Amino acid sequence: MKKLVIIGGNGNVGRKLFNGFNEEYQVLVLDHSVEEETSTFQYVDATNYDHLLEKIPTDTDVLINLLKIDTDKAVENVDEFNKMTDVFFKASYYLMLIAQKYNIPRVVFASTNHVTDYYEDNGFSKLGREITTKDYPAPTGLYGVLKIASEHAAFTFSHNTDLSVINIRIGSVPPDEEQAVKKDDRLKRTLLSEKDLVNLFQAAVETDVKYGTYYGVSNNKDKPWDISNAINELGYRPDTSN
Numbered sequence: 001m002k003k004l005v006i007i008g009g010n011g012n013v014g015r016k017l018f019n020g021f022n023e024e025y026q027v028l029v030l031d032h033s034v035e036e037e038t039s040t041f042q043y044v045d046a047t048n049y050d051h052l053l054e055k056i057p058t059d060t061d062v063l064i065n066l067l068k069i070d071t072d073k074a075v076e077n078v079d080e081f082n083k084m085t086d087v088f089f090k091a092s093y094y095l096m097l098i099a100q101k102y103n104i105p106r107v108v109f110a111s112t113n114h115v116t117d118y119y120e121d122n123g124f125s126k127l128g129r130e131i132t133t134k135d136y137p138a139p140t141g142l143y144g145v146l147k148i149a150s151e152h153a154a155f156t157f158s159h160n161t162d163l164s165v166i167n168i169r170i171g172s173v174p175p176d177e178e179q180a181v182k183k184d185d186r187l188k189r190t191l192l193s194e195k196d197l198v199n200l201f202q203a204a205v206e207t208d209v210k211y212g213t214y215y216g217v218s219n220n221k222d223k224p225w226d227i228s229n230a231i232n233e234l235g236y237r238p239d240t241s242n
Contacts, residue, residue, distance in 0.1 A: 001026050004205065005060045007046055007095060008067035010034055012175050013110065013197065017064070020198030025205075030055055046091040052098055062205050064108045065095050074141035081142065088146035089153070096157045096165065106164040108204045111151055113169050113190070113215065113225060114144035120224045123189035130226040133169070133213045151213060158211035166204040166234075171217035171225065173197055193218045196238045203234040 003026045006014050010031035018040075021027050030044035037043060044055045046067055056063070069087050076084060092109065099107050113120070118138035119131050127135070137148045154165035172190040174180035181187045192200070196218045204214075212233055215225035219238040230236040 002061040002205070003028070003057065003059060004062050004064060005030060005056055006064045006066060007031070007044065007052075007056075007091075008065065010041065011066065011068060013170070013173050014066050016173070016194045016197055017066075017201055020194070021202070024202075028057065028060075046094070047086040049094045049097075052091075052094055053101075056098055056102065056104075058102045060102065060104045062106045062108060063095055063099055063104055064110070064201065064205075065092055066110045067091050068110075071141075071143050076142050084142060084146055088143070089149050092150040093153055096154065096163060100157065100161050100163050105162075106166065106205070107154070108201060109150060109154055109165060109167045111147045111167045111169045111213070112144060113171050113217075114141065115139050115148040115151070115169060117141075117144060123186035123224055124222065125224040131215075131224055132226040133215065133229065155211060164210045166207065166209065166211070167213040168200060168204060168216045169213065169225070170197075171215065171223075189220050189222050189224060191218050191220060192216045193239075196236075199239065200230065200234070200236050203230070203236045207234045209233055 005028045007030045009029035010033045018027055029041045034041050034043045045051045067087050096107055115137045116131050116135055118140050119126050125131050139145050151167045157163045158165050171192040172187050173192050177193055200216050214230035215227055217223050217225050
């Protein structure tokens with residue numbers, strides 16, 4: 001049974017993955033929001049390299065990076081810039097360094113659709129076709145800038161070391177998807193359902209692909225992002241549509 005460590009896994013996406021993976025994998029969640037530690041949920045400060053080294057088991061098979069902090073501004077002040085850089089770039093780099101150090105074969109990085117959000121409006125592509133991972137990155141805010149920087153760092157590791165990195169540009173994963181879709185028209189196009197979330201990340205865990213970047217969205221009508229490479233290369237099988 002493979003051992004997965006989900007860093008930043010105590011939030012909405014992490015809980016969904018933990019529940020979906022728990023029967024097939026040995027899963028450990030590390031998160032700064034864990035207050036009472038158990039065998040499967042433990043506290044970590046992911047901005048502290050030494051603390052990550054201490055908490056990540058050396059026999060881990062796959063690291064899943066779900067690190068996140070809330071942000072709603074395109075341009076942040078210096079304090080927020082430093083906080084976001086610590087979480088979205090430095091910690092991502094730390095995790096790849098540790099994977100290399102411990103000979104952990106793979107990192108799955110939760111990137112974001114916001115790396116190309118300039119091309120999307122209310123869940124519709126503005127390109128006259130679906131947005132692909134070959135389109136030049138065009139983030140409209142710092143969050144997307146730091147995510148694309150981590151994707152590029154992942155390529156550097158994959159190119160220069162044995163580490164495999166799979167980047168998943170996640171669409172929309174609301175806590176209660178049925179109610180959320182009724183209230184938010186955009187979600188009809190951008191939703192990544194819980195079932196498809198688990199399916200896609202499991203495909204990323206099990207693939208033989210060494211490096212790749214993929215959009216994470218269900219097979220919704222008028223979805224803005226192309227998922228053909230995730231289907232063809234990873235074996236992603238989306239089950240849900242709007």
